[in-house]
Amino acid sequence: MLALTAGYINFWLIAILLLVGFYGIIATENLLKKLMALNVISVxxxxxxxxxxxxxxxxxxxxxxxxEAGVTEAYANPLPHTLMLTAIVVGVATTGVGLAMLRKIYKRYGSLEEPVVLKEMRK
Amino acid sequence: MKKVTFFFLMLMAVLFIFVSLDLAPTDDVNSPAATHVSPRYIEEAHEETGAANMVTAVLADYRGYDTLGETTVIFTAGIACLLILDVRQKQKW
Amino acid sequence: MQKRFGSSILDTAIRLLVPFYLLYAVYVLVHGHYSPGGGFQAGVVLAASIILVNMVQGEEITWGIKKQTAVILASLGTFIYAGIGFIALFFGGDFLNYGVLPLGDIEPEVRALGTLGIETGVTLGVMGTFIVIFNLLTGREE
Structure with missing residues (x-):
């Protein structure tokens, strides 16, 4: 049981973090909070x-x-590091686009709360 | 509504835990991720690309095309921000 | 930034700090082959130093990079990256295969130089894009 926990506890904690992000997207009504929840999922x-x-x-x-040459067992796998390095920077840039859209929405509808924005849109 | 959401997320948590048992455990030296391409990167990256930092070697040399795409995505994000926020509406052109 | 964030004390402090940030960013870029670092990280450090100046000095900014210049730098970075790929094409290699560039005789060293070239492009692109995004998000409404 202890071996099982030691090998998989990281995955379970990450799953909890992912679900916190999902909950944030579904249950909050503020669009800025939804964007923050998207970032939690990204993390x-x-x-x-x-x-x-x-x-x-x-x-x-x-x-x-x-x-001159590495031994496979002595070094961590470089491929996930590479992919996630670019993913972090791209995540920041796309968050910037999201914030720009939020600023435009706030300027037009006067609020970031989803019910208010939807009501204003139906007018 | 929030209770339904919470119930479904708990269901997903159970599913995630069930599925995670099929993954290789953390720190496994013989996991699939550590046995296919990464030995080539670790053993021959310095010889082939001249970079001791394997992350740089993979990022800029083995997978340079991928990084070109990422750079284009970042640049496009910047231009998208410019188009969303910086449009002057009453200009003739 | 519309309003300036700092006082004259902060203004003096960043005048001392920012040169070291810039130097550190260049170190992160050119030493990326042998230590943690590379184009993305150097670009973020450069952008952070410029954004720091922007935050402290506000609209009456005396030095730094303007939005228009930053857009040009971002385009230039992406152009450098793709351009090195096309130069490799002209010398008979595949797209982005730096081994064929006429920079020396030992292939790994030539590849390392080509890598440094594209990392410079990535640095300029990331720095320009982040400065543009920050300036737009904190700037005045058009």
């Missing part, structure tokens, strides 16, 4: 990928000076 997925790249006893995937 959960980033953590999931990084978790897949770990190895017991593996260090950062950078060769120390003087070492």
């Amino acid at each position: 959960a997925i980033i953590l999931f990928y990084l978790n897949l790249g770990q190895k017991a006893g593996g260090t950062v995937p950078i060769l120390p000076p003087g070492v």
Whole structure:
């Protein structure tokens, strides 16, 4: 039981984080909070990928000076690190687009609460 | 409504825990993610690309096309912001 | 930023700090082959230093990068990246295959130089885009 928990507790915590993000998207009515919940989901997925790249006893995937070729067991998998590095920066940029849209919505409808915005749209 | 949402999220949590048992455990040296392409990256990246930092080697050399796409996405996001917020409406052109 | 955030104390402080930020960003960029770092991180550090100046000095900004310049820099960065790919095409390699560039005889070193070139492009692109987004989100309504 302890071995099972030690091997999978990270995945379960990440699943909880993902569900917190889902709950935020579904249950909140403020559009800014929905955007924040989307970012929480993004963080959960980033953590999931990084978790897949770990190895017991593996260090950062950078060769120390003087070492010419790495041993597979001694370094963490560099591929998830690479993919998530770009995903973080792209996430910030797309959040910027979302904030710009929110600012436009606030300017036009005077509120970011979803019921108010929907009511104004039907007028 | 919030109770229904909460119920479905609990259902998803149970499903996630059930499905996660099929994944390789954390720190597994023989997991699928660690045995297909990553040995090539770790063992030959420095020899082939001249970068001791394997993340840089994968980012800019092995998967340079991917990174070109990411850079284009970031640039497009900036231009989209410009188009959303910086439009002058009463200009002739 | 519409309103300035800082006082003259903060203004003096960032005048001392920002050069070191810029130097550190260049270090992160050019040392990315041998230590944690690379184009994306260097771009974010550069953008953070410029945004710091923007936040402290507000609209009456005396130095920094304007929005128009930042758009040009972002375009230039993406152009450098794609351009190096096309240059490799002209020298007989595949798209983005830096090994064929005429920069030396040892192939791994040539590849490292090509990598540095595209990382410079990524740095400019990320920096320009982030400065543009920040300026737009905090600026005055048109």
